[in-house]
Amino acid sequence: MEISAAGRLEVRITAADVGKRVSVRRLTGTEDTAEKFTDTVGVLTSWDSGVLTITRKGGESVRISESSLVAGKVVPAAPARRRGPSASYAELARVSSRAWRPVESERLGEWELRAAAGFTRRANSVLPLGDPGLPLDEALTAVRRWYGDRGLPAYVQTATGAEGTQELLCAELERRGWTREVTAELWVGALAPVADRAEVSGVVLSRSADEAWLARYQRKGVSEVALKVLGGGPSVWFATVPGEGAGVAPAAIGRCVVDGRWAGFGAVEVDPALRRRGLASLVMAALASRALDEGASAAWLQVEADNAGARALYTGMGFGAHHAYHHYREPVAHSGAGRLGSS
Numbered sequence: 001m002e003i004s005a006a007g008r009l010e011v012r013i014t015a016a017d018v019g020k021r022v023s024v025r026r027l028t029g030t031e032d033t034a035e036k037f038t039d040t041v042g043v044l045t046s047w048d049s050g051v052l053t054i055t056r057k058g059g060e061s062v063r064i065s066e067s068s069l070v071a072g073k074v075v076p077a078a079p080a081r082r083r084g085p086s087a088s089y090a091e092l093a094r095v096s097s098r099a100w101r102p103v104e105s106e107r108l109g110e111w112e113l114r115a116a117a118g119f120t121r122r123a124n125s126v127l128p129l130g131d132p133g134l135p136l137d138e139a140l141t142a143v144r145r146w147y148g149d150r151g152l153p154a155y156v157q158t159a160t161g162a163e164g165t166q167e168l169l170c171a172e173l174e175r176r177g178w179t180r181e182v183t184a185e186l187w188v189g190a191l192a193p194v195a196d197r198a199e200v201s202g203v204v205l206s207r208s209a210d211e212a213w214l215a216r217y218q219r220k221g222v223s224e225v226a227l228k229v230l231g232g233g234p235s236v237w238f239a240t241v242p243g244e245g246a247g248v249a250p251a252a253i254g255r256c257v258v259d260g261r262w263a264g265f266g267a268v269e270v271d272p273a274l275r276r277r278g279l280a281s282l283v284m285a286a287l288a289s290r291a292l293d294e295g296a297s298a299a300w301l302q303v304e305a306d307n308a309g310a311r312a313l314y315t316g317m318g319f320g321a322h323h324a325y326h327h328y329r330e331p332v333a334h335s336g337a338g339r340l341g342s343s
Contacts, residue, residue, distance in 0.1 A: 009025065009070050009071035010071060011024075011069050011070070011071060011072045012072060012073045012074070013044065013072040013073060013074060014047075015047035017044055017047075017074055018044050018045065018046060018047055018168075019043065019044065019045075019167075019168055020043070020044055020074050021041070021042065021043050021044075021074065021075050021076070022041070022042070022043070022044045022054065022072060022073065022074055022075060023039065023040070023041045023072065023073055023075045024039070024040050024041075024052070024054065024064065024069055024071065024072035025037050025038070025039050025040075025069070025070050025071040025072070026038055026040070026064055026065075026068040026069050026070060027068050027070055028068070037070065040054050040056070040062050040064065041054075041056070041057075041075065042054040042055050042056040042057065042062070042167070043055045043160070043167035043168070045061070045167050045168055045170070045171035046171060047066075050065065050066040050067065051063055051064065051065060051066065052064045052065075052066060052069075053171060055160055055167040055170060055171060056160075056161075057160060057161035057323075057324065058160065058161065058183065058305075058324045059160040059161075059170060059180065059183055059324050059326050061170075061171065061174065085188055085189075085190060085261075085297070085298035087188060087298070087322065088162075088163065088164055089159055089162045089163065089164040089165050089322075089323055090129055090164055092186060092188070092300060092322060092323070093127065093129055093159065094129070095259050095260075095262045095264065095300065096122075096186060096264060096300065096302070097112070097114075097122075097127055098233060098234060098257070098259055099233045099234075099257035099259065099264040099266070100120070100122045100123055100229060100232070100233070100266075101123070101228075101229060101232035101233060102114035102115050102116040102123040102124070102229065103115070103116045103117070103123075103225055103228050103229065104116070104150075106146065108126075108132045108133065108134070108139060108142055108143070108146075109130065109131050109132040109133025109134065109139070110128075110129055110130025110131050110132065110133070111126050111127065111128045111129070111130070111132045111139070111143075112126065112127045112129070113126050113143065113146050113147075114126070114127065115147070115150050115152060116225050116226075116228070116229050117223070117225040118152055119223065119225050119226045119229055120229070121155050121157070121181075121182060121327045122157065123229050124147075124152055124155060125155035125156060125157040125327055126143055126154075126155065126156045126157065127157055128156060128157075128158065128166065128169060136172060137176075140154075140156075140176065140330075143156070143330075144330055147330075153329055153330060154329070154330040155181075155327045155328065155329055155330070156169075156173060156178065156327070156328045157325060157326070157327055157328075158170050158173070158325065158326050158328060159186075159323045159324065159325045159326070160323065160324050160325075160326070161321075161322075161323040161324045162322055162323035165323055170326065170328070173328045174328075176331070177331035178328040178329060178330055178331060179328065179329050179331070179332075180326050180327070180328050180329075181327055181328070181329050182326065182327045183305060183324055183325070183326045184302050184303060184304050184305060184324070184325060185302070185303055185305060185321045185322075185323070185324050185325070186300060186301070186302050186321075186322050186323055186324075186325060187300065187301055187302070187303055187314055187319040187320060187321050187322060188298065188299065188300045188319065188320065188322045189298075189299050189300075189314070189317060189318045189319035189320065190297070190298065190299065190318055191263055191288055191291060191292060191296055191297050191298055191299045192288075192292065192297070193317065193318050194284050194285060194288040194299055194317050194318075195285050195288035195289045195291075195292055196285070197281045197284070197285050197317065198278060198281045198282045198285040199282075199285075200282065200285050200286035200289055202241060202242075202282070203239050203240070203241055203282060203283060203285075203286035204239070204240045204241075204242065205237055205238070205239055205240075205286060205287070205290060206237070206238045206239075206240070207236065207237065207238070208231060208238065209227065209230050209231065209238050209255075210238075210240075212240060212242070212249070212250055213238050213240050213250065213253050215249040215250065216240075216249045216250045216252070216253045216269055216271070217253065217267060217269065218267075218269055230255065230267075233257035233259070234257060234258060234259040234260075235257065235258040235259070235294060236255070236256070236257050237255070237256045237257075237258070237287055237290055237291075238253070238254070238255055239252075239253060239254040239255070239256070239283045239286050239287050240252075240253050241253070241279055241282060241283060243271070249271065250271075251270065251271050251274050251279055252268075252269065252270040252271065252274070252279035252280060252282065252283050253267060253268070253269050253283065254266075254267060254268040254269075254280075254283035254284060254286075254287055255267040255268075255287075256287035256288075256290070256291055258290075258291045258294045258295075258296050259296075260295075260296070261295070261296055261297050261298050262296060262298050262299070262300060263287070263288060263291035263296040263298070263299045263300075264299070264300050264301065265284055265287065265299065265300075265301040266301065266302065268280050268283055268284060268310075275309075280313055281313070281317075284317070299319070300322075301314065301319065302325075305324075
C-alpha cells in the first residue's frame with residue numbers, strides 16, 4: 001500500500017481516478033468486533049456520495065465507504081503476465097468472435113450486433129469494442145430494438161480483468177438494471193506443448209461436423225443455424241475419436257479454429273464412461289498438430305468458472321486465465337423473449 005515518507009498509510013486516489021486500476025485498504029469491523037484491514041484490487045468504476053465501487057478481475061463489484069479507507073493508490077493497468085502468449089483483450093475478443101460467427105451481424109459504430117436465432121449467447125450478443133457512436137442510453141435502446149425485432153433478448157458481452165477491458169461499461173449496465181447471467185474465462189497458452197502431450201493416432205479430423213460428431217455434441221437437435229455457427233470461422237477443424245462398435249457415438253470430440261497465430265479450442269467432450277483416460281488431451285493434441293501445420297503458435301479456449309475438471313486439465317497443459325467475460329441481459333421489463341443457451 002502507499003506509505004508516506006513518515007511511514008504512514010495514505011489514500012492517494014480521488015474521484016478523478018475513476019476508470020483506473022487501484023489498490024485500496026479499508027478498515028472493517030465495529031467497536032464490538034475485532035477490527036481488521038481488507039485489501040481490494042480492481043478498477044475504480046465510481047465514486048459517488050462517499051461510496052467507491054471497485055470491479056475486481058472476475059467482474060465482482062465491491063462497494064466501499066470512503067470513510068473506511070486507510071490507504072489507496074493507482075497501480076499499473078497491465079501487471080506483468082507470468083505465462084502464456086502476450087495478447088491484448090481487443091485482439092483476443094476479435095479472434096474469439098471470428099471463431100464463433102453469427103449468421104447475421106450489423107455495426108453500431110464500433111459495436112457489433114450479432115444474431116443466430118438464439119443459438120448461444122456468444123452468437124446472439126453485442127460485442128462492444130469501442131464507441132457505439134451514440135450516447136450509451138441511445139445505443140442500448142437501439143440494441144434492444146434490434147434484438148427485439150428478431151424475437152431475441154438483448155445481451156451485451158463484456159470483459160474484465162485485463163488491460164483494455166470494460167469494467168466501466170459493466171458498471172453502467174448494472175446501474176441501468178442489466179443482469180449478468182453468465183461469467184466465464186478466456187485462457188491462453190502456447191500451442192506446441194498441447195500438440196506434444198499425446199500421440200494422435202486414432203483421431204479423425206474433418207472440415208465439417210458429421211452425424212457421428214454431432215451425436216456426442218452436448219447440444220442435441222442442432223439446427224441449420226447452429227451448423228452454420230459451428231462451421232464458421234477462418235479455418236475450422238473437427239476431431240473425432242470413434243466409439244467402439246457400429247452406431248456408437250464417438251468416444252470424444254473437439255473443435256478448433258485456426259486464425260493467424262491463434263488456434264481456438266472448443267466443444268471438447270468425452271463419453272462420461274470414458275473420462276480420465278486422456279481422450280480430451282488426445283483430441284486437443286491432434287487439433288493442435290494441425291494448427292501448427294497451418295502456422296499457428298498460440299492457443300486460446302473458454303472455460304466456465306465452476307468446471308473444475310476442465311480447469312485442472314488446461315492448467316496442466318500450460319494455459320492460464322487472460323480475462324473474464326460476461327453476458328449482461330437487458331432489464332426484464334424490456335425483454336419479451338426467452339432465455340438463450342449458455343456460452
